[in-house]
Amino acid sequence: MKPVVLTVNTGSSSVRLAAFAPEGGSLSLLASGHFPGEWSNPAAMLHAFLTGHGIEAVTAVAHRIVHGGARLTAPCRIDAEVEAEIGRLVPLAPLHNPRALEWIRASRVLAGAEATQVAVFDTAFYAALPEAAATYALPRALCARHGIRRYGFHGIAHQAMWRRWRELRPELPEGGRVISLQLGAGCSIAAVRDGQAVDTSMGFSPLEGLVMAIRSGDVDPGVLLFLQRAEGLAPARMERLLNEESGLLGVSGTSSDMRALLDADDPDAQLAVDVYCYRARKYIGAYLAVLGGADAILFGGGVGEQAPEVRARILNGLEGLGIALDADANQAAIGAEMRISTHGSAIEVRVIPVDEAAILAQAALDVMATHEAVNIQEEGS
DSSP, X not given: OOOOEEEEEEOSSEEEEEEEEEETTEEEEEEEEEEESOOSOHHHHHHHHHHHTTOOOOSEEEEEESOOTTTOOSOEEOOHHHHHHHHHTGGGSTTTHHHHHXXXXXXXXXXXXTSEEEEEEGGGXXXXXXXXXXXXXXXXXXXXXXXXXXXXXXXHHHHHHHHHHHHHOTTSGGGOEEEEEEESSSEEEEEEETTEEEEESOOSSTTSSSOOSSOOOSOOHHHHHHHHHHHTOOHXXXXXXXXXXXXXXXXXXXXXXXXXXXXXXXXXXXXXXXXXXXXXXXXXXXXXXHHTSOSEEEEEHHHHHHOHHHHHHHHTTOGGXXXXXXXXXXXXXXXXXXXXXXXXXXXXXXXXXXXXXXXXXXXXXXHHHHHHHHHHHHHHO
């Protein structure tokens, strides 16, 4: 029976499943599926996915884990200690880590003890952020005591965009200077120099940075302190406000769906889109300063890949910075890889569909290969 690697990518509003067969040093996609909305029975969904595609056995399961904290900074096998650490970090990623744990436990039961469970962390891409970018201006002793720093998220997605960019422009050493935007239910932007992330919009938790579907992004901490006093908000209520009732939903008062907001005539809906695009444009300007310019701006994620109007609004007015959008190409780039800048644009702009599943599957194979090599060495010693 051929080995099969299953990937489980749990987001804040959906789950993506995929199955790969390793073949001659590469990965062949066997099946994939995107399941939006809530799910109450991961085991049933996994069973339906595998049986529906005729997959009888799984060799390894690779899980996207949003928050790995300071200790989990590279893909690894999931044992009791790793699982406990993922659980300990739940307060920092309350929309993600709990669901990931549900899927880990369900896949362990379904695939059996012989299948290797591997965790791949969104935060790992940012483990080597420059200290100035990773440090909050809070008392150092307090930060050290609680592990407070900027961790960054969506690292797997940003890594996937960077890898594809390198394939497209091999003449640029390590891809040069890249600004990548992952725009979906969650949104983030990263500045990458020669393959190394040097800054990113999300921080200690996935709340910081860009405006998102239901998450606030950047907010003056003074506003939160004021609301705590004025509204008598307990920590759990404040957490729900920021994580589930803000962002596009909060500003519009009607919807967190970008498609619905773009089609709406309501001024609050249009304001929500304007705030979303304005915040992203501000970050692009900041990261051009951080990198000293850029070779590429890359758009990925559900909104980034599917919404030409959003991309156009974000890049509007940046011609003076060397960014010239090709309106026709931008309009045509819906769910497809395409250059959307003019050929005279100093900075190349592309839509790159994000393939996180392939990175997850390859990470699982790498972890398994490393473990086997260690076992062989130990047995021969």
